[in-house]
Amino acid sequence: MDPITLILKVVYALVMISVVMTCAGYCVLAERKVAAWIQGRVGPNRASLPFITAIPIIGPFLQKLGIWQLPADGLKFLFKEDPVPGHVNKVYYFLAPVLALVPALMTMVAVPFGQYWDEAGVGHPLILANIDIGILFILAVSSLGVYSIVLAGWAANSKYPFFGSIRASAQMVSYELTMGLALLPVLMWANTADGIGGLTLSNVVASQDGLWLAFIQPLSAFLFLIALFAETNRLPFDMAESETDLVGGFHTEYGSFKFGLFFTAEYAHIVMGSALFVLLFLGGWNFLPFLAAPWPHTLVGSVLSVLWFFFKVCFMIFFFIWVRWTLPRFRYDQVMHMGWNTLLPWALVNLVFNTFLIGFLDKA
Amino acid sequence: MATQQKEINLGDNSARYQSEVPGETMSLNMGPSHPATHGVLRLKLELDGDFITKCDPVIGYLHRGDEKIAENMTYNQFVPYTDRLDYLAPLHNNVTYAIAVEKLAGLEMPPRCEAIRVICCELARISSHLLGIGVYGMDAGAFTIFLYTFTEREKLYTLFEELTGARLTTSYTRIGGLMRDIPEGWLGRVNNFINQLGPILEEVDGLLTRNTIWMKRTEGVCPISKEDALAYGLTGPNLRASGVDADLRRDKPYSGYENYDFEIPIGTSGDCYDRYLVRMEEIRQSMSIVRQAIEKMPDGPWYAEEAKKIFPPRKDKILTKMEELIQNFMIVTEGPQIPPGEVYFEAENPKGVLGFFIVSKGGGVPYRMKIRGPSFCSLSILPKVMPGLMITDVPIVLGSLDFVMGECDR
Numbered sequence: 001m002d003p004i005t006l007i008l009k010v011v012y013a014l015v016m017i018s019v020v021m022t023c024a025g026y027c028v029l030a031e032r033k034v035a036a037w038i039q040g041r042v043g044p045n046r047a048s049l050p051f052i053t054a055i056p057i058i059g060p061f062l063q064k065l066g067i068w069q070l071p072a073d074g075l076k077f078l079f080k081e082d083p084v085p086g087h088v089n090k091v092y093y094f095l096a097p098v099l100a101l102v103p104a105l106m107t108m109v110a111v112p113f114g115q116y117w118d119e120a121g122v123g124h125p126l127i128l129a130n131i132d133i134g135i136l137f138i139l140a141v142s143s144l145g146v147y148s149i150v151l152a153g154w155a156a157n158s159k160y161p162f163f164g165s166i167r168a169s170a171q172m173v174s175y176e177l178t179m180g181l182a183l184l185p186v187l188m189w190a191n192t193a194d195g196i197g198g199l200t201l202s203n204v205v206a207s208q209d210g211l212w213l214a215f216i217q218p219l220s221a222f223l224f225l226i227a228l229f230a231e232t233n234r235l236p237f238d239m240a241e242s243e244t245d246l247v248g249g250f251h252t253e254y255g256s257f258k259f260g261l262f263f264t265a266e267y268a269h270i271v272m273g274s275a276l277f278v279l280l281f282l283g284g285w286n287f288l289p290f291l292a293a294p295w296p297h298t299l300v301g302s303v304l305s306v307l308w309f310f311f312k313v314c315f316m317i318f319f320f321i322w323v324r325w326t327l328p329r330f331r332y333d334q335v336m337h338m339g340w341n342t343l344l345p346w347a348l349v350n351l352v353f354n355t356f357l358i359g360f361l362d363k364a
Numbered sequence: 365m366a367t368q369q370k371e372i373n374l375g376d377n378s379a380r381y382q383s384e385v386p387g388e389t390m391s392l393n394m395g396p397s398h399p400a401t402h403g404v405l406r407l408k409l410e411l412d413g414d415f416i417t418k419c420d421p422v423i424g425y426l427h428r429g430d431e432k433i434a435e436n437m438t439y440n441q442f443v444p445y446t447d448r449l450d451y452l453a454p455l456h457n458n459v460t461y462a463i464a465v466e467k468l469a470g471l472e473m474p475p476r477c478e479a480i481r482v483i484c485c486e487l488a489r490i491s492s493h494l495l496g497i498g499v500y501g502m503d504a505g506a507f508t509i510f511l512y513t514f515t516e517r518e519k520l521y522t523l524f525e526e527l528t529g530a531r532l533t534t535s536y537t538r539i540g541g542l543m544r545d546i547p548e549g550w551l552g553r554v555n556n557f558i559n560q561l562g563p564i565l566e567e568v569d570g571l572l573t574r575n576t577i578w579m580k581r582t583e584g585v586c587p588i589s590k591e592d593a594l595a596y597g598l599t600g601p602n603l604r605a606s607g608v609d610a611d612l613r614r615d616k617p618y619s620g621y622e623n624y625d626f627e628i629p630i631g632t633s634g635d636c637y638d639r640y641l642v643r644m645e646e647i648r649q650s651m652s653i654v655r656q657a658i659e660k661m662p663d664g665p666w667y668a669e670e671a672k673k674i675f676p677p678r679k680d681k682i683l684t685k686m687e688e689l690i691q692n693f694m695i696v697t698e699g700p701q702i703p704p705g706e707v708y709f710e711a712e713n714p715k716g717v718l719g720f721f722i723v724s725k726g727g728g729v730p731y732r733m734k735i736r737g738p739s740f741c742s743l744s745i746l747p748k749v750m751p752g753l754m755i756t757d758v759p760i761v762l763g764s765l766d767f768v769m770g771e772c773d774r
Binding site: 039236242243245246247331332333 | 390392398399501502503504505506507508511512515572577578580581754755756758759
């Protein structure tokens with residue numbers, strides 16, 4: 001690899017990181033604004049910048065949108081005192097927040113977000129690293145996130161975080177099964193005749209050119225969505241935090257920027273989870289079902305494909321937030337019971353059914 | 365000390381607790397400042413894994429000695445202290461206290477005063493239950509419910525502010541009457557509030573009542589049997605949820621409650637879900653009582669006219685007439701003159717039965733006052749019902765019992 005390609009790759013990676021981190025940050029804002037909207041409140045509208053707010057119309061509008069809340073919060077996380085309780089295991093205590101963010105950011109390497117066409121008119125996905133095992137890589141890396149929760153709970157050496165981390169780790173391990181099983185039919189469906197590259201996400205997207213997979217395999221989509229909620233520790237399944245009984249769950253003993261890292265990681269997971277769901281079930285960067293993407297084979301088409309993808313991801317993020325502010329939370333044993341006794345059997349049934357269906361249609 | 369109950373009776377709840385693995389238990393301190401404990405309740409829990417084997421509530425963090433304070437001030441001066449008992453329904457505390465002292469003095473209130481007091485009581489019940497249900501929902505993770513009901517409660521507090529001058533510490537009643545008559549047009553605004561509350565309740569209903577997650581969290585959790593509820597002295601919605609048909613508003617009517625039509629919701633199994641349903645229905649019944657009271661609001665005086673030594677005369681008379689001036693001076697300096705004797709009066713507060721036992725040796729100051737707080741009794745059942753539940757159930761059970769520490773610790 002020549003140095004220029006290498007430097008370009010690094011630059012791409014940095015750009016991607018900044019995009020994902022910004023998305024994660026504005027997810028926090030979106031969460032607060034959408035929550036406020038659902039609850040009949042206004043939401044953050046006070047943070048302002050001295051000169052920009054003075055611009056007529058636009059300045060106050062941005063302030064009312066709460067757009068400056070993100071830098072304000074981020075800076076607050078940075079500048080707050082960072083107390084380390086005396087009873088913690090220092091190494092793991094510092095390691096845990098880092099471990100939380102790294103897998104969430106690493107998964108984006110294998111997430112395609114659009115497509116472009118070369119001179120020959122052949123479509124290529126826009127992706128940092130188009131590896132054959134795309135989806136496997138994402139699953140493998142994202143499941144590393146559980147270690148941060150286990151380590152955080154363990155290193156904090158305190159009872160409430162301990163409970164949170166035990167619950168979360170058991171839950172995430174259980175729901176990974178369902179997730180994997182819900183994915184298999186999708187990959188079987190998307191597999192091409194030569195059987196090559198069936199695990200790359202761009203392949204799955206290409207197979208949804210006409211009809212989205214959410215309509216072909218609704219049960220897979222539903223199971224995957226539930227598992228996704230459990231994996232990202234969002235509300236009906238937020239056993240790791242469960243703030244009414246465990247105070248703050250696994251990050252009770254964390255403050256300042258370390259807490260900020262956990263916080264960002266949670267939203268980075270949501271962005272990644274939404275992206276994954278869009279790619280697998282909502283047609284990725286394809287336009288609406290049965291409608292051909294406008295202006296294919298041009299630069300405009302490429303930009304539009306990225307936009308479709310972005311809009312769909314935004315919708316999924318909204319969906320995550322919507323559910324969180326609507327539903328109460330399960331009890332821990334009910335979560336486990338549902339995971340093993342309800343979702344897992346259904347995932348198996350779904351797998352067998354789709355196997356027969358695909359065999360019957362002679363698709364593979 | 366009442367908190368030293370060591371008895372652990374693993375009743376029906378322990379059926380869920382079937383751990384056969386011997387191991388160490390873990391002690392967990394929940395509170396006094398913990399989001400789930402609604403104030404400064406502290407629970408000393410002993411846990412086997414996620415299951416509670418022993419629960420020991422520690423109370424008294426909010427003890428202010430209200431009963432002793434009462435012995436050192438005149439009857440009217442104690443009215444603001446009743447605000448701070450159950451600070452989620454101060455209007456009802458005011459009314460209960462005033463009626464207790466008036467019973468001691470042998471005073472009868474004119475119908476208008478009684479009707480206004482009924483409206484106050486029922487609005488206080490609505491506000492208390494709204495907050496109770498909202499916080500209960502929040503304990504289960506449904507944060508939006510809390511803000512929906514809290515918004516309604518704020519509207520109610522605006523009405524209270526108009527009536528009494530204060531949102532939280534209302535101090536509305538006086539011995540022998542009220543602080544002042546209702547403001548002009550206030551009844552219409554109350555009626556408007558009641559009318560718009562219906563749809564909001566429907567919304568809460570739609571979000572919670574048949575919600576599978578909510579039912580999974582509350583149904584069958586912490587059932588309190590009829591016998592237990594009676595034995596531990598539970599009152600109010602908690603008692604009725606257990607299936608005991610008891611409501612002082614109907615059984616021993618005070619302040620003219622016999623003139624109103626209302627139903628008393630009764631639960632069947634006494635679990636957390638029943639306690640939620642009973643409170644929801646009680647809000648609707650209270651709305652109907654308020655409507656009736658507004659409809660037939662009588663005219664006339666809103667204070668006991670013949671109570672010369674108890675209720676101060678009108679301001680215009682004080683400023684123009686010698687006798688009234690002296691009377692006002694005596695009442696302000698020495699307090700309302702209550703004849704010797706003792707009285708126990710209890711009323712159906714939103715949280716349960718609030719009782720005042722007052723011993724008077726004559727004069728303006730009680731010799732002894734004992735307050736019976738419903739929250740104290742509700743909490744006394746915790747060591748009995750908690751074993752066998754999971755830690756995640758603790759906020760649910762506490763939310764369903766809907767206690768307030770200001771009244772428990774007094």
